[in-house]
Amino acid sequence: MSQDFHATLTGIFPRSEELVEATRGLDRGRVTPAHCEAVRVEDTRKVIDLQRAAGFAFHTDGQLGWQDLFRPLVDRTRGLEAGALTRWFDNNTFYRRPVVRGDLVLKGGLGPGAFRTRLDESARWKVVLPGPYTFARAAEGQGEAGLRAGRVEAFGDLLRGAARWCAERGARRFQFSEPWLVYGQPSRADLAAAEAAYETITKGLRAETLVFPYFGDLKRVFPAILDFPVDAVGVDLTATDLDALEEHAFDKGLVLGAVDGRNSLVETPQDIVSHAREALDRLDPDWVAVAPSCEMELLPRPVAEAKVRALGAAVALGRDTL
C-alpha cells in the first residue's frame, strides 16, 4: 500500500459539554464572545490531542466553530446567504440552506477560526469541505433543478479557491463530503458535472484529495466515481455492502466508514480491522483507511471520543495483522 493503514476523521466533531454551555450562554447573553472563543480554542486543542493520542496520521481541528458544513463558506462568499433551516438528510439535525444571490466570489479566504492550523504547527492537517455537487444541491430551491449543472460548476470554482486558501495554511489532505451523490440516484449529467467540478478543484492542488459520499449506497455512483480525479473514495458501510462493489478494480485509496457515526455503540478494534480486511480482500484498493461513516457531530461527545480511541486501537492492531 502506498499509504500505511491509518485512521481519519470525516467531518465536524461534536462539541464538549463545556462548549455546548458556552455557545448556549453566548446566544442568551450570559457569556462574552471572548469567553466562548477561549472555550472553543481549548476544546479544539482537546480534539487535536485526542487524534494524536490515537495515532492518527492526519489531524482535523474538529471544525468546532462551523455551524454546519456550508456556513463558513457561505458567510465568506459574496453571492451566498444562509437561508431557512433545512433537515440534514434523514437526521434530526438541521443546516441553513445556502441561498444563491449572485456570482459566487470568496472574500479573501475562509476567515479566522475556520481552520486552526496554528494550534499545532507539527500536525499533518486534513480539511473537510463540502463537495461541489452536495453544495449545489443544498443550495437548490424549488424549481431550480434546471440550474444544477451551472451551479455545480460555480461551486467547483468557489471550492477551488477555498482549497487553495487552506493548502497555503498547511492542509495536506482534503475531504470533499458528498452525501447528495448517494442519497438518491444522480443522473449521468449530474455525475458528469460533478466530475468536471473536481477537475477544477484538484488541478494543481498540492494535497491528497478524497471524495466521501455517505448516508447512502456507494453502488449508486459506482464505478463512475472511480473516474473522478481524486486520490481516494470514501464509503459509508452502514449503507453499502462491499460485495456489490467488487466487480471493478478499485484503483484508488479507500476510506472505509466502518465506525457508525450515527450509533452510540462503540465498535471494537477487531470489528474495525475485520471490515478493513474484507475491503482489502474484496476490492484490493491502493490503500485503506478506517473512519467514521459520516461526520461525528451526530453523536454525543463522549461516544465520539470513545470511537476515536477505537479507531486508533484498530490501526495499531491492523498494522500488525493486515
Added chain:
Amino acid sequence: MTGHLFPTQEIGSLMKPAWLVKGLRGQPVPAKDRADLRAWAGRLKFTREAERVEALLDRPPGGKRDVALRNLGSVHQIRYLEAAGLDTVFDGEVHRAEMYEHPIRHSKGFTFHGHVRSFDNKYYLKASATGPARFRDAYHLDEYKFIAKHAKRPVKVPVTGPYTLADWSFTEHYLNKRAGSGRSLRARTAEARRELTLDIAAKILRPNIKALLDAGAPAVQIDEPAATTKPGEVELFVEAFNEATKGLPGKFPCHICFSDYTLLFPHVLEMKKCSEWQWELANKAASGDGYRYLDLLREYGDSRQVGLGVVDIHVDDVEAPEVVRDRILRASEVLEDPRRVLVNPDCGLRTRSPKVAFEKLQNMVAGARMAREALA
C-alpha cells in the same frame, strides 16, 4: 365530544408563562411578569389561583412549592384554551420537559450520553437504547388525571409515537446483539432500528396508552413528527403505529407535522386504528397551495377525518376568521363531507407569545363558527 360541525382542538404544547418558567427555575419574577399574570387572570377567571401563584412565588423554590406552582400553571393553561373557545383542550404540556426526553426518562433501557446539536448553537439530549426498551411507569397518567379533574371541556392527551421515539434514539443494544451475526453492517443497522421501534411500540407505548384509556381518557393523540424522515421506513412507522394500538379499544388520531405527506401513501392505508390525520397545512399554504395535500386522501380512498391545520405556528401574523372559514369550507368540499373536518393549529403554539397564540386560537374558533353558519 361536541355535537356541532368543525369542532376545534389544540394539538400540542404552548409557551409556558414567564412567571412559571422563572418560578420553577428559582429565579426572581419581576413586576412585569407578575403584572402579566394578573392581567391574564382576569381574562381567564383565574384570579383566586393567581393570588396563590403570587404567594408561592414569594416562597423559596423546591419540593411541594414547585409541585403546587406547576399544577397552577397547568390550570392556567387549561383556562387559557377554554377561554379561547376550544371544544377539546389539554394544558399545553406544562408537566412535560419536552416530547422526547420525558417519555424516555420514564422508560427502562435508555441512557443519556450527552448533547447532540440540532442546529447552530441549539442542542438536545439524545438517548441510547442500552438495554431492551421497556415500560417503567405510565408517564402521562398523573398528568391526565390532574387535567381531567380541572378541565371543563373534553380532554385529548398527546403522546409521542413509537417511530419518533425510536428515530430520535440510538439503537446501541439492538445493534450490539447482532455483532458476529455475519450479516453486513447495513443489514444489522436496519434490523436494529426495526426491533427497537417495535419494542417501543409494544412494550412502552401500548401500556402507556392503555393506562390512559383505563383511566377514562376520551382521546389519545399519537404524535409522529419523524414519520417521513426516512422515506424508506414509512412502512415501519405504520407497523409501529399498529403495534402500539393493537388490542386497544377505539381509534386514535395521528399528528404528523412538517413532513412530506406524499410519502405516507399508500402505506398508511394499513393503519386501521387511525381515526384522524392532523396535518400542518397552513404553513405549507404560505409557500404554495398547502391544502392540495387533502387531494391525497381522495386519490387513495382514505376516508378518515382530518384535523385541519388552519393556523401557522411559525408567524405572528394572525389569520383572519374569514381565512380560517375558507380553509375549512375547502376541506369540506374536497373531503365531500363536512363531518370529516376538525379544526386545529398546525402544531403546538409554543413558539408564539401567549398574546399572539391566544388571538390565533380565538380567530380559529371564530372561523369554525363562520364555516358552520355558511353551511347552515
